[in-house]
Amino acid sequence: MKYLAFPWGPLGNMLRRLSLSGGAGNVTAWVLFLAAGALPVVCWGVLFLKKRAVKADWLLFLLSAAMFAGLWLLVNPSYLEQKLFPPGIGEMGMPAVALTMDSILVTWVFCRFLEKYEKLGKNRLLRSLQVLLVIFILLTGISAAFESGYGFAKEYAALKSGNTALSEKQLMPSIVFLFLQTVCAFLPKVLELFLWSRIVCLLRSFEKDCFSRESLGRVEGIKRLSALFLVAVLFGNLGMNLLQLILASRIYSSHYVLVLPLREIIVLLVMVLLSRFYLLTKHLKEDNELFV
Missing domain, CATH: 1.20.120 (Four Helix Bundle (Hemerythrin (Met), subunit A))
Structure with missing residues (x-):
């Protein structure tokens, strides 16, 4: 403490x-x-x-x-x-x-x-947003790493104390599965924070021009990554829960956990939709300029 x-x-x-x-x-x-x-x-x-x-x-x-x-x-x-x-x-x-x-x-x-x-002017406002996001990324990353490490250590201790009659070799599959479970729960947070770091880079390009080629490229990259990460989180979560169900009789544990990172899933989906909204706005702006 x-x-x-x-x-x-x-x-x-x-x-x-x-x-x-x-x-x-x-x-x-x-x-x-x-x-x-x-x-x-x-x-x-x-x-x-x-x-x-x-x-x-x-x-x-x-x-x-x-x-x-x-x-x-x-x-x-x-x-x-x-x-x-x-x-x-x-x-x-x-x-x-x-x-x-x-x-x-x-x-x-x-x-x-x-x-x-x-x-605040436009550039100072964007820089303030960048600073706040960087602080958010650092604090959230440290907190998530600490919680995951502490959670793994706690579950490992519970596994050992609840199965004292078993050898280390017999417990190894359960320990490996517990580690994979911790990684599966931690990975969505890492992917989300990586996308926030890309948004910080996007805000830097917004200082020059919100609708420049650089900004457009960064938004398209965020949209692709958000969709890819969303699929990875969903299928990773599905795979771990199915694996836990299939191997239930072979895994020694004090309790089972169903991993559903709903918050991270919603954040990734919001990033996909906001990126799409930006691209639609960009196309609408170009159409209006052509019309004028």
Whole structure:
């Protein structure tokens, strides 16, 4: 759970080590603590002086207060059980404090974007979309990989503990099948994220011209890949479920799972339809230009 406390947890640990290293280290820790806590207010002051402040920027004061309180608790983790959490669950304290600060920061970023996006020009809007999509791809990819790995490890442990009388050789077909099942569940997410990366490239070409040859080629490529990936996901899902049914008597497992990545199937289908809509719009635009 410690990874959930990043980056505030490591910062708190660094400040604690500095404060315990001696007089100079303690002074340095206090300076860094005050500077970190005051940073959101300084940011608000800069935005205000440049006349770029918006209503959402009041959240910076809340973030500053949360950072002072949160960093103090992270520097002194013993207070987490004494002041906030009941004994025995102090391990959740650092992630809870860190995620609270993260939630305020994320709320400020997106509320500020919502207030400013209508004033963005075409290219800045497209670049903002690219940044958001890249962040989405990275976060979703990391989350999907972690969930798949954790799920496989959990199912593997359940398989071993539920069949202790069987040897490793006897369990091998079940382990291989469990691995294939995990891959089959993970693959649709990978294909979807790959298509999102192609859309990021498409947005770059939109900066030049939404109906250029480059944009048209990218949309046609996305349409073909979406259709191909959709067929692969559907038949892969069908094959795994049929294989599980046929080999049911030979596979040792604590339970069976029917894989149906409905969300990914819908996303791939939407990409196919949107690509087709773009191409129809392109042809309609060309017909209108010929008519004029």
